[in-house]
Amino acid sequence: MRIRFPATIVALACGLVALSAQTGQRAVSLLITNGTVVTVDGTGRVIRNGAVAVDGTDIVAVGAADVVGKQFRSTTTIDAAGQIVMPGLVNTHTHAAMALFRGLADDLALMEWLTKYIFPAEAKMVSPEFVAAGTRLAAIEMIQSGTTTFADMYYFEEEVAKATKAAGLRGVLGQTVIQFPVADAKTPAEALARAERFITAYKGDPLITPAVAPHALYTLDGPTLRAARDLSQRYGVPTLIHVAETRDEVQTAQERAQLSPVAYLDSLGFLGPGVLAAHGIWVSDADIALLKARGVGVSHNPESNMKLASGTAPVPAYLKADVALGLGTDGAASNNDLDMFEAMRMASLLHKLQANDPRAVSAATALRMATMGGARALGMERQLGSIEPGKRADLILVGTASARFTPMYDPVSHLVYVARGDDVQTTIVNGRVLMRNRKMLTIDEAAVLREARGWAVKVRAAVGLP
Numbered sequence: 001m002r003i004r005f006p007a008t009i010v011a012l013a014c015g016l017v018a019l020s021a022q023t024g025q026r027a028v029s030l031l032i033t034n035g036t037v038v039t040v041d042g043t044g045r046v047i048r049n050g051a052v053a054v055d056g057t058d059i060v061a062v063g064a065a066d067v068v069g070k071q072f073r074s075t076t077t078i079d080a081a082g083q084i085v086m087p088g089l090v091n092t093h094t095h096a097a098m099a100l101f102r103g104l105a106d107d108l109a110l111m112e113w114l115t116k117y118i119f120p121a122e123a124k125m126v127s128p129e130f131v132a133a134g135t136r137l138a139a140i141e142m143i144q145s146g147t148t149t150f151a152d153m154y155y156f157e158e159e160v161a162k163a164t165k166a167a168g169l170r171g172v173l174g175q176t177v178i179q180f181p182v183a184d185a186k187t188p189a190e191a192l193a194r195a196e197r198f199i200t201a202y203k204g205d206p207l208i209t210p211a212v213a214p215h216a217l218y219t220l221d222g223p224t225l226r227a228a229r230d231l232s233q234r235y236g237v238p239t240l241i242h243v244a245e246t247r248d249e250v251q252t253a254q255e256r257a258q259l260s261p262v263a264y265l266d267s268l269g270f271l272g273p274g275v276l277a278a279h280g281i282w283v284s285d286a287d288i289a290l291l292k293a294r295g296v297g298v299s300h301n302p303e304s305n306m307k308l309a310s311g312t313a314p315v316p317a318y319l320k321a322d323v324a325l326g327l328g329t330d331g332a333a334s335n336n337d338l339d340m341f342e343a344m345r346m347a348s349l350l351h352k353l354q355a356n357d358p359r360a361v362s363a364a365t366a367l368r369m370a371t372m373g374g375a376r377a378l379g380m381e382r383q384l385g386s387i388e389p390g391k392r393a394d395l396i397l398v399g400t401a402s403a404r405f406t407p408m409y410d411p412v413s414h415l416v417y418v419a420r421g422d423d424v425q426t427t428i429v430n431g432r433v434l435m436r437n438r439k440m441l442t443i444d445e446a447a448v449l450r451e452a453r454g455w456a457v458k459v460r461a462a463v464g465l466p
Contacts (some may be wrong), residue, residue: 024348025073029182029431030054033065033082033395036411039387040087040371044364046411052085054393056429057206062387076437082401083425084411087386088148088394089340090374092299093155093240093278096164097126097134100455103332104463110246110264110308116335122155124462126183130455131159137339137452139167139205145339145421148373150428151276151299151328151386153213153240155184157198161208168434168442170394172276172378173202174213174240177228179220188224192231199235207430208237209380216242218252218362219260224270229270236274238378241265243277246310252283262287273297276377278328280318281311288314288321297324299379299418302346304330315351316360326374327366337423344370348416363416397426 028079030053035051039062051068053061061068098118105117105318131154141151147172150159157175164171177188185191190417195212214220232239239324244250246262251265265271273295280291280298291298300313318325327343328337348366352358356403361369375385383392400408405423408414427435434442459465 018311019091028053028072028074031074031077033086035083041386059393069221081340084398087371089370091145091147091150092326095331096138096152097131098331098333099138100134111375115139128156128159131156131452135160135163141338143427143434146396146424150388158364170207172209174211177215178215213240224266239275244282245279255276280300290320292323301328301330304334326377327370341419344416393431395428399425
């Protein structure tokens with residue numbers, strides 16, 4: 001069967017081909033030009049009047065605007081004058097659907113917060129519909145604040161995947177395995193079977209990387225931890241787990257095996273490439289060396305760690321040891337937002353104070369942790385984390401016209417010490433524009449907010465809030 005295209009489309013296509021042939025320019029799907037390009041590449045290159053050419057899902061060129069403009073042309077061009085073009089932020093630890101529990105219980109230590117408030121609320125409220133609604137809400141917040149890739153651990157992770165794909169975000173999504181009955185699995189064996197089905201459904205997806213998420217050593221026994229890791233290794237997918245988050249967890253590991261949490265997991269044969277350890281607060285130098293030797297990635301979550309008074313991760317020691325270290329927000333129920341710009345700022349300031357050294361975590365280091373560091377922690381550094389030809393076109397544009405950004409001597413400094421999530425103007429994932437000039441293009445924002453407010457009424461009634 002012959003397919004007939006409208007004459008206007010044929011004429012436009014022919015015109016573009018002819019023009020490209022005449023000028024020697026390559027036609028690409030998207031051209032971003034006239035911005036300050038912060039590449040976060042190996043040299044930390046900043047191009048004051050730069051451009052990025054995107055073809056399909058990939059970056060094909062980055063350089064001075066006049067040079068790139070001579071080499072490429074596109075019918076879709078974004079003028080980034082007065083904006084910073086940078087890699088999309090990589091949030092290495094969150095629980096997206098828990099956005100619907102934002103502010104439910106505050107000013108509590110982790111175990112009290114979990115056992116007295118969050119676990120009971122989840123038992124009453126979590127369902128496929130709840131998870132879908134919460135993920136849609138979180139997706140809007142992440143897109144609007146510049147996150148393009150996030151690592152998630154929760155229940156009904158297939159619903160997280162559906163909402164993530166619909167929004168156009170990139171996700172490393174872990175189906176939770178936990179010892180006690182929860183909404184989507186009554187036993188660990190059932191949770192593992194669910195995780196395996198999730199992996200087979202999404203393995204090879206361009207946006208979704210399925211993972212197994214054993215919750216923590218304090219909520220799982222040794223055989224289940226080992227079984228979860230075996231499942232990940234069998235399918236070649238990541239393993240996401242909370243590690244050494246509190247003193248209580250250290251005590252649990254001591255009582256169980258007279259080892260630190262890191263050493264206990266290693267004694268099970270659990271640690272290795274593909275494991276992402278969230279928090280990693282209560283670790284020794286020997287633990288850090290072990291994490292490095294095993295190729296484990298670590299997610300630093302400064303805001304939730306401070307809010308829950310869980311402790312301060314030894315970030316300077318991780319950096320010195322060259323551990324693959326990324327940044328995360330944790331869930332909006334314990335942070336209480338998903339703004340990675342805040343995470344960068346808090347990471348830098350916290351460790352300056354903790355180390356009594358203003359050089360402990362520089363602006364450039366914090367920015368790298370939120371981009372290339374996160375990509376490396378997830379084992380995705382070849383595809384994500386910097387603006388370089390051959391990498392996926394996951395990009396954000398940050399506005400700099402406000403008084404807060406004026407003057408701007410150092411764009412990297414401003415990204416960490418000045419910028420906020422709502423300074424993000426445009427978000428692009430896999431070459432697709434998800435938000436342009438603060439207008440959401442893939443999600444009906446008003447509908448999602450109405451839905452979330454409806455769920456809040458149900459949560460309030462279920463947990464007995466006035």
